[in-house]
Amino acid sequence: MAGNAVASSPQPAPSPVSPPGEALISLRNVTKTYGVGATAFQALKGVDLDIAPGDFVAVMGPSGSGKSTAMNILGCLDVPSSGTFQFRGVHVELLDRDQRALLRRKYLGFVFQGFNLLARTSALENVELPLLYRGDAKKARRETAMAALETVGLTDWWDHTPAELSGGQQQRVAIARAIVTRPDVLLADEPTGNLDSERSVEIMQILAELNSKSGITVVMVTHEPDMAAFAHTIIHFKDGLVERIEKQHAPGQVVA
Numbered sequence: 077m078a079g080n081a082v083a084s085s086p087q088p089a090p091s092p093v094s095p096p097g098e099a100l101i102s103l104r105n106v107t108k109t110y111g112v113g114a115t116a117f118q119a120l121k122g123v124d125l126d127i128a129p130g131d132f133v134a135v136m137g138p139s140g141s142g143k144s145t146a147m148n149i150l151g152c153l154d155v156p157s158s159g160t161f162q163f164r165g166v167h168v169e170l171l172d173r174d175q176r177a178l179l180r181r182k183y184l185g186f187v188f189q190g191f192n193l194l195a196r197t198s199a200l201e202n203v204e205l206p207l208l209y210r211g212d213a214k215k216a217r218r219e220t221a222m223a224a225l226e227t228v229g230l231t232d233w234w235d236h237t238p239a240e241l242s243g244g245q246q247q248r249v250a251i252a253r254a255i256v257t258r259p260d261v262l263l264a265d266e267p268t269g270n271l272d273s274e275r276s277v278e279i280m281q282i283l284a285e286l287n288s289k290s291g292i293t294v295v296m297v298t299h300e301p302d303m304a305a306f307a308h309t310i311i312h313f314k315d316g317l318v319e320r321i322e323k324q325h326a327p328g329q330v331v332a
């Protein structure tokens with residue numbers, strides 16, 4: 077549980093369809109409407125979704141089907157217009173902005189298509205940032221961030237700025253930054269969207285290894301079936317709804 081971060085918020089009884097401890101993430105009849113009145117657009121139309129701890133999920137579907145909207149809700153960046161979203165049994169839709177920020181900082185890591193690294197800042201300093209926000213001392217920050225860079229195979233590149241790194245290397249720095257706080261869940265919205273296929277496979281291998289070795293639950297949006305093939309579960313979105321869920325192979329099973 078998120079400790080004192082959410083302890084004071086009202087908590088309805090757990091939903092009977094998702095007993096505590098089973099689903100890590102549980103959406104029930106989630107809708108999201110952007111805008112109001114005549115310009116209102118319903119991007120999610122009643123999504124039901126459970127994600128088990130330790131799963132590796134690929135989210136697929138046509139452009140505009142609601143994938144990023146759903147990811148923003150899973151990432152506690154946005155809230156549903158209606159419906160419920162439980163994360164670790166906590167009803168996130170009842171939390172305020174600050175409580176959601178605490179959940180994010182403690183349990184979630186984010187990777188984006190565009191890497192989102194600070195320019196003119198070394199790989200190491202980029203990875204240290206979440207630890208700085210958390211208040212870690214300088215020496216501990218260095219050591220933890222270097223260990224995260226080692227996980228993504230960038231030990232030798234720690235003092236390079238993003239401009240001095242390839243796209244694939246920049247995304248590896250972004251992954252190191254996302255995992256440096258040891259989150260439960262890594263959320264990645266088209267993490268290989270800006271990379272060629274060879275670099276994309278390298279990124280997928282890192283995500284698969286984080287999932288299998290560190291037990292991080294990975295939820296990743298991708299348009300590419302080759303990348304989705306690394307996941308255990310594929311969730312297909314269509315027109316703001318989950319169209320179908322495909323189970324590919326058991327967690328822990330070696331792929332590709």
Ligand SMILES: Nc1ncnc2c1ncn2[C@@H]1O[C@H](COP(=O)(O)OP(=O)(O)OP(=O)(O)O)[C@@H](O)[C@H]1O
Pocket residue numbers: 110111117118119137138139140141142143144145146
């Ligand atoms: N902030 C917003 N304001 C208004 N409409 C939005 C907003 N964000 C998304 N939408 C609309 O909601 C729908 C779903 O968008 P979303 O970004 O979730 O799609 P997506 O599945 O991620 O698509 P893509 O594959 O192109 O990234 C789209 O029609 C989009 O135009």
Ligand SMILES: [Mg+2]
Pocket residue numbers: 143144145265
């Ligand atoms: Mg999107």
